[in-house]
Amino acid sequence: MTPAESHAEVASPPAAVNAAAPSPIPPPPANTAPGLRSDRWAWVCLLVAVPSLLASLGGPLGEPVADDYDFLHHAAFAGRGRWLDGGGSLFYWRPLARQLYYRTLGGVMLSHPAWICMLHAGLAGVAALMLYQALRSRWPAAWAAAAATFPFLVESARMLLVWPSNLQDLGALLFAALAMREASRGRLLTALPALLASLLCKETGVVAALVLPWMPATRGRSRTRMHWIAATSGLVAVWGALYAHVLSAAGQRLARELFEDASVQATPWPTRYAWALVHSLRDALSLNGLPPPWSWALLAAVGFVAAGAAWGLASRPAARARLKPELGWVLRGAMWFMAATLMLAEVFPEWRSYRSVFALFGLGVAFLPVIAAVHPGLVGALVIVRLLGIAASPGAPAEVAQAPSSSAAGITYPELVRLQRVVGETRRTLLPAFPALPPHARVARHLMPRLALYAYGNDEALQTWYRDSTLSWMSFGDFLAQREARPVTIVEFQPRGGRQVALVNPAAMRAVVAASELIRRGDRSRALALLARADSLQADPAASAFFGIVAGLRAQALQGLGRETEAEREAERAIPLWPENNIPRRVLAELDARHARLEAAAAQLETLLAFSPQDSSARSMYRRIMIRRQRGAP
Numbered sequence: 001m002t003p004a005e006s007h008a009e010v011a012s013p014p015a016a017v018n019a020a021a022p023s024p025i026p027p028p029p030a031n032t033a034p035g036l037r038s039d040r041w042a043w044v045c046l047l048v049a050v051p052s053l054l055a056s057l058g059g060p061l062g063e064p065v066a067d068d069y070d071f072l073h074h075a076a077f078a079g080r081g082r083w084l085d086g087g088g089s090l091f092y093w094r095p096l097a098r099q100l101y102y103r104t105l106g107g108v109m110l111s112h113p114a115w116i117c118m119l120h121a122g123l124a125g126v127a128a129l130m131l132y133q134a135l136r137s138r139w140p141a142a143w144a145a146a147a148a149t150f151p152f153l154v155e156s157a158r159m160l161l162v163w164p165s166n167l168q169d170l171g172a173l174l175f176a177a178l179a180m181r182e183a184s185r186g187r188l189l190t191a192l193p194a195l196l197a198s199l200l201c202k203e204t205g206v207v208a209a210l211v212l213p214w215m216p217a218t219r220g221r222s223r224t225r226m227h228w229i230a231a232t233s234g235l236v237a238v239w240g241a242l243y244a245h246v247l248s249a250a251g252q253r254l255a256r257e258l259f260e261d262a263s264v265q266a267t268p269w270p271t272r273y274a275w276a277l278v279h280s281l282r283d284a285l286s287l288n289g290l291p292p293p294w295s296w297a298l299l300a301a302v303g304f305v306a307a308g309a310a311w312g313l314a315s316r317p318a319a320r321a322r323l324k325p326e327l328g329w330v331l332r333g334a335m336w337f338m339a340a341t342l343m344l345a346e347v348f349p350e351w352r353s354y355r356s357v358f359a360l361f362g363l364g365v366a367f368l369p370v371i372a373a374v375h376p377g378l379v380g381a382l383v384i385v386r387l388l389g390i391a392a393s394p395g396a397p398a399e400v401a402q403a404p405s406s407s408a409a410g411i412t413y414p415e416l417v418r419l420q421r422v423v424g425e426t427r428r429t430l431l432p433a434f435p436a437l438p439p440h441a442r443v444a445r446h447l448m449p450r451l452a453l454y455a456y457g458n459d460e461a462l463q464t465w466y467r468d469s470t471l472s473w474m475s476f477g478d479f480l481a482q483r484e485a486r487p488v489t490i491v492e493f494q495p496r497g498g499r500q501v502a503l504v505n506p507a508a509m510r511a512v513v514a515a516s517e518l519i520r521r522g523d524r525s526r527a528l529a530l531l532a533r534a535d536s537l538q539a540d541p542a543a544s545a546f547f548g549i550v551a552g553l554r555a556q557a558l559q560g561l562g563r564e565t566e567a568e569r570e571a572e573r574a575i576p577l578w579p580e581n582n583i584p585r586r587v588l589a590e591l592d593a594r595h596a597r598l599e600a601a602a603a604q605l606e607t608l609l610a611f612s613p614q615d616s617s618a619r620s621m622y623r624r625i626m627i628r629r630q631r632g633a634p
Helices: 003-010 015-020 040-046 050-056 067-077 096-111 113-136 141-152 157-162 164-184 188-201 203-214 222-249 269-284 292-315 317-347 353-374 376-392 413-433 452-456 460-466 476-481 506-521 524-537 544-560 564-577 582-594 598-611 616-631
Strands: 442-446 472-474 489-493 501-504
Touching (some): 040 113, 040 141, 050 113, 050 157, 050 376, 067 096, 096 113, 096 188, 113 157, 113 164, 141 353, 157 353, 164 188, 188 222, 203 222, 203 317, 203 353, 269 317, 292 376, 317 353, 353 376, 413 452, 413 501, 460 472, 472 476, 489 506, 489 544, 501 544, 506 524, 506 544, 544 564, 582 616, 598 616
Parallel strands (some): 442 472
């Protein structure tokens, strides 16, 4: 079907009128689109989140994490009158997506987090539908649907669905889309509240205010357009004044104040803007999450589409004629993309791909008419390439890695899943075992993955779970230093296994600490008794890391007592329980070296040093063994 034939779906004027029409694409009447029930393109828009949902399966959908606990804590403890602040955050004022959202649905986020993900998926579909209906007043159905779904067919859209706090970005686009739909029908009184709602979700909604007065309903009506410009400008001015008051009165900050590095502060705005543009363009193809072979393949495919469009426009007057009536939309889409991306320069140098989704709608509006005017097949090819980008992006990791794949501030989808898993498993393990905690109780944490503490929001997650602002976490270092401290339990991360969070009895851990001290003093018999007591006190069988520590110390004590066979057996049992434990590997290396099993000893030490490269004593032992191997000495 050609683009001109696509327009026939919108309106089919009499043949005589068609023959006399000077434009290859006569603008259709505003409300001639088929009803929702019979409009297949509308249903495509409503289901736009399905590819992202499928690519998110296997992860903890909707699990609150990190910033969510700032907002949940504020909703639970700050009082319902607190609207003129950050809703729990020190940055920005977004009361609709923070205070109202978390007060209304905070309980659901904790009890049924997957429902939140389904809600976000539905809202994404509604946003795409609103954008489609706004564009449908001017464009053919296929064009409008392709542009409306453009911001959601990216890898980063997954985070809009599975992370509750991303309602800020999703809400801004949803209400901006509603405002555009109402503007396309000339409904100023309903477009303005929608625009305000977008602004109260996130500041990027201001970009929509630039576009609303130029929607088709005001085409050719200068006085009407001036009314729209005055109304939207006045609304933005009132919102901006109130926003400035909140920043001053509540001590709110902007993102650029987060980065104190002098080199970051000195980076000029053109450099920041170029950085944001490059990342946004990469996000449009999901390149930021793809391995190099896939990213190069997708770039080549898009290059082919762009080259085909350029050749078609250069060589075919009919294509240029089809594009000419839409150049206004191309310019407005480019303005939307450039303006929204300019706002993202604020977060330099740490990028989060989900922030670009709002800007990508403008990119779709600017780019799709250009390629559709040449041939509709180019639009289909682009959609397929972008769907492949989602499919090829890394999925949800099967287990929580000890080390992150990125910094917390530059969070990616796999890293988000990593944080959601560790926090969600902590909540699902802790609350059934301890349905209530006494005031001022403390819960210790042991072996937590690197940067995972960011996910708990300091003490806010624990306090939100129990609705008690006196509760607090305790680091394992404080547990060791404060011998009189009695936390109610110890949440221990398990680096291996299906269940990666277990509860350790504090008394059992105290016995392990005391046994380790006795071994250092040479009192190995008493240490063995304490280790047996630790085993008997520990009730949760999932605490494999704890049992691995006990077995490793037992192997060390048995070795010191000359009971080598038992020591070797305990060390070999300890390693699978907690592979990162150095003690059993050292025991085995020493036993192997003593019995001239130099290859085995070297292998144990190489693995040990891979986990702990700064272990100087293990490195010295490894050098001695390598010298013995070279000399062939026993």
